[in-house]
Amino acid sequence: MTAAPAKAQTRSPSRADALARVAAALVESGVEAAQAQEESRLLLRAAAGLTRLELTMSPDAPLTDEQSQRLSSYAARRAAREPVSRILGARGFWTLDLAVAPNVLDPRPDTETLVETTLALIENRDAPFSILDLGAGSGAILCALLSEMPGAFGVAVDLSPDACAATRANLTRCGLNARAQVVRGRWGAALNGPFDVIVSNPPYIRAGDLATLDPEVRLHDPALALDGGADGLACYRDIVADLGRLLAPDGLVAFEVGFDQAASVAALLGASGFAVARIARDAGGHQRVVAARPVQPRS
């Protein structure tokens, strides 16, 4: 009697082996090494439904076939330079967990500087302020402000129907939809003021620079959310031109700006009757936010 051939053993990889494999693939595709390490952990945890602690405590446990396949699919998408937040469909912003929708700008950590600066310049966060968010995208800024200002009401405007739907979804996700309205339109054209607070992170990339952006941005964020015209300032000009009509005389306007645009945006505001209240830097040290108030008429 001849012995039956040994059955080929296909052992599932351990969590640690899978992590090393995914990190190597991401580095190979152009992701920076430290970022690849961090992102491979995030993708593995999502694919296997693991907490940070579970992954740290049991790195040698094997992945199931299903987890392994899911991780491979996530890794292939990330290697094609899709951002992790889009693969997982969510990202943390401020204290919130927001959904990230296709064809809508993925909110960035830098934009938390706009939230922080706005809140720092508001004396009474419990006041029944009206807030206008121009170019709301995912609704990140408005959701963050409303979450910190329990008496406030917000209006979000965006030209993109996908962005309006994303803002509505995130307001609901954060339990804030009773205190907000979403309007599809061109900046403030369809609205009447006055608003106590106007915030905006408009598109500010120079048109000529769009082709040079990282693939994560160029291939996944919509052009409508990025293109700021020839000098990057076109949207600020449009918005500032309407501020006198939309902002309360004692109101506050705060813009996110490109890393080299603070002086230009401050000059635009100055020429239209607004005095700069603060220019704030982001975590990377760039001037990221310009906040201003209407110049008070002398009595």
Ligand SMILES: C[S@@+](CC[C@H](N)C(=O)[O-])C[C@H]1O[C@@H](n2cnc3c(N)ncnc32)[C@H](O)[C@@H]1O
């Ligand atoms: C840089 S994104 C900011 C999104 C979001 N506020 C954030 O910070 O993550 C700019 C947004 O402005 C919107 N937008 C562009 N042109 C617009 C216009 N003329 N009127 C209203 N919204 C516009 C885009 O659709 C996009 O959602």
